[in-house]
Amino acid sequence: MTYLELKGLSARITRQNHPLLRSVSLSVAPGEVRGLVGESGAGKSMIGKAVLGILPKAVEVTGGEILLGGEDLQRLSDKDRRHRIGQTCALIPQDPLTALNPSRRIAPQITDRLVDILGWERARAVARAEELLDEVRIQDPARVMRAYPHELSGGMRQRILIASAFAAAPKLIVADEPTTALDVTVQKQILKLIRDMQARHGTALLFVTHDLGIVSKVCNRLSVLYGGMVVEDNDVPGFFAGPRHAYSRALLAATPKYTDPSASLTPVPDQVIADVRAEIDAFDRERAHV
Amino acid sequence: MADARSLVKRRAGPRLWLSAGWIGLVVLAAVFAPLIAPQDPLAQDLFLGRMPPFWMAGAEPGYWLGTDSLGRDVLSRIIFGARIALSVALVAGGITCILGAGLGLMAGYMRGWVDTVISRFIDIWMAFPPVLFSILLIAVMGPGLISIIVAIVVIDWTRFARVIRAEAMGQGVMDYVASARVVGRGRISTMLTEILPNVLPTIVVLLTLEMGIAVIIEAILSFVNLSIPTDDPTWGGMISEGRISINQAWWVLVFPLIALFLTVLAFSQLGEGLKNRYDPVLR
Numbered sequence: 001m002t003y004l005e006l007k008g009l010s011a012r013i014t015r016q017n018h019p020l021l022r023s024v025s026l027s028v029a030p031g032e033v034r035g036l037v038g039e040s041g042a043g044k045s046m047i048g049k050a051v052l053g054i055l056p057k058a059v060e061v062t063g064g065e066i067l068l069g070g071e072d073l074q075r076l077s078d079k080d081r082r083h084r085i086g087q088t089c090a091l092i093p094q095d096p097l098t099a100l101n102p103s104r105r106i107a108p109q110i111t112d113r114l115v116d117i118l119g120w121e122r123a124r125a126v127a128r129a130e131e132l133l134d135e136v137r138i139q140d141p142a143r144v145m146r147a148y149p150h151e152l153s154g155g156m157r158q159r160i161l162i163a164s165a166f167a168a169a170p171k172l173i174v175a176d177e178p179t180t181a182l183d184v185t186v187q188k189q190i191l192k193l194i195r196d197m198q199a200r201h202g203t204a205l206l207f208v209t210h211d212l213g214i215v216s217k218v219c220n221r222l223s224v225l226y227g228g229m230v231v232e233d234n235d236v237p238g239f240f241a242g243p244r245h246a247y248s249r250a251l252l253a254a255t256p257k258y259t260d261p262s263a264s265l266t267p268v269p270d271q272v273i274a275d276v277r278a279e280i281d282a283f284d285r286e287r288a289h290v
Numbered sequence: 291m292a293d294a295r296s297l298v299k300r301r302a303g304p305r306l307w308l309s310a311g312w313i314g315l316v317v318l319a320a321v322f323a324p325l326i327a328p329q330d331p332l333a334q335d336l337f338l339g340r341m342p343p344f345w346m347a348g349a350e351p352g353y354w355l356g357t358d359s360l361g362r363d364v365l366s367r368i369i370f371g372a373r374i375a376l377s378v379a380l381v382a383g384g385i386t387c388i389l390g391a392g393l394g395l396m397a398g399y400m401r402g403w404v405d406t407v408i409s410r411f412i413d414i415w416m417a418f419p420p421v422l423f424s425i426l427l428i429a430v431m432g433p434g435l436i437s438i439i440v441a442i443v444v445i446d447w448t449r450f451a452r453v454i455r456a457e458a459m460g461q462g463v464m465d466y467v468a469s470a471r472v473v474g475r476g477r478i479s480t481m482l483t484e485i486l487p488n489v490l491p492t493i494v495v496l497l498t499l500e501m502g503i504a505v506i507i508e509a510i511l512s513f514v515n516l517s518i519p520t521d522d523p524t525w526g527g528m529i530s531e532g533r534i535s536i537n538q539a540w541w542v543l544v545f546p547l548i549a550l551f552l553t554v555l556a557f558s559q560l561g562e563g564l565k566n567r568y569d570p571v572l573r
Contacts, residue, residue: 086474099465102571103487113473
């Protein structure tokens with residue numbers, strides 16, 4: 001039973017015939033982690049934003065369905081869609097340094113969503129927020145709640161964002177490169193934390209990243225994107241044992257090996273890029289005829 | 291762990307104390323003018339014309355800062371002049387701030403056609419020469435306190451709108467705004483809780499600057515006789531009258547000028563001081 005399902009989701013730059021997502025289909029079940037990998041501009045963040053309804057104004061969805069718990073978001077009115085997403089989804093953003101409002105203390109930034117979404121009383125929300133901070137292993141939660149974001153380190157802020165994403169018990173969390181802005185030692189702790197929290201709460205997680213190393217540690221399934229098209233949809237053990245698509249194989253070969261750090265990086269071969277581009281062109285031509 | 295920055299007490303500093311002190315003094319003078327002023331500001335006495343201030347030879351007791359050519363007490367006129375200067379500063383500054391910052395916030399946060407309409411409107415508006423514009427306005431509306439306030443608002447709202455729009459745009463792309471939208475918070479509510487607190491320090495600085503500017507504009511308009519039509523003393527009017535007799539009685543010009551200068555300076559320093567003291571991000 002899947003929780004989030006995309007069926008043929010397409011998007012383009014508003015009023016221009018420039019596709020950004022080409023008929024993307026994927027699914028995430030409760031308790032499952034779906035990795036979205038691809039190079040810059042492959043459309044991985046765009047998918048997360050489309051699901052959460054926070055696409056920039058310059059991008060419009062042109063077709064396909066976004067099914068959340070079996071209900072197509074595209075068919076809901078703006079207000080109902082916002083409400084539905086707010087009730088069931090949360091975002092772990094990329095950059096913890098800009099994701100907390102600098103002029104507000106931590107407490108209201110976590111409790112707001114408990115009050116807004118679950119309709120809790122403020123006092124109860126504060127107590128729950130402290131529990132959550134404890135759950136993401138922040139010491140002295142009461143003091144952190146009174147702090148302003150700039151008084152905390154990047155890793156702590158990301159922990160707070162994770163706590164706040166899980167606060168209202170969402171069914172789906174979109175994590176948009178949650179560790180890119182952190183240094184490597186902190187990265188590992190944060191990944192483990194996200195994974196633990198996700199497993200404990202049984203949340204469906206859409207994990208956007210460009211790092212196959214992270215995918216191998218965190219995800220159950222993955223979608224490889226190129227040019228807004230899913231070139232491979234596979235489970236993680238299967239993918240690392242033998243990727244099906246030539247582009248995925250090249251991408252995997254381009255990943256630096258921890259076992260042999262001195263080996264030079266292999267870029268994705270030009271021929272592979274040319275082939276996958278041809279595939280995209282063929283897709284666009286077929287679309288144009290329909 | 292939270293670092294120790296929040297433990298550092300930020301002292302208000304002499305800037306804030308001095309500017310707030312002077313403004314407090316001017317406010318008190320304006321409110322209690324009839325009680326404080328040693329003389330009737332309008333009473334003329336030609337026998338007491340051009341009396342020098344108290345420390346000079348030939349000063350008349352009870353006329354601390356001397357008298358003008360009509361024998362009116364300079365100190366009392368400055369005290370009563372504070373009433374007009376302050377009411378213009380507060381009312382014109384406040385309305386300009388609300389109008390300009392409100393439109394700027396909407397344009398910067400909502401973007402799209404709202405932004406296009408407001409921004410083009412600002413561009414067109416700013417193409418009018420401001421002094422000519424205000425003189426024209428007062429010529430049409432007739433001189434008076436209301437006209438001055440309207441003129442200041444009409445000229446200066448664009449200053450707020452521009453700056454606040456740019457600030458709000460910067461805030462609008464932050465992830466915490468996206469997070470608030472994911473949670474399903476409404477646009478207006480997001481604007482007020484996520485954007486406004488972050489542009490508030492800028493608004494406060496602009497507001498206090500604007501109050502200073504309002505005092506100056508009022509003085510300029512009084513100087514060219516477009517302000518208050520009656521004999522009510524204004525600082526600009528006093529400066530204008532004092533100019534004529536500068537060689538015989540410099541004090542008629544200099545004291546209102548000092549009052550004007552200190553007030554405008556205090557307003558601008560007050561904004562900076564408040565920002566340094568209360569902006570959480572600067573801690």
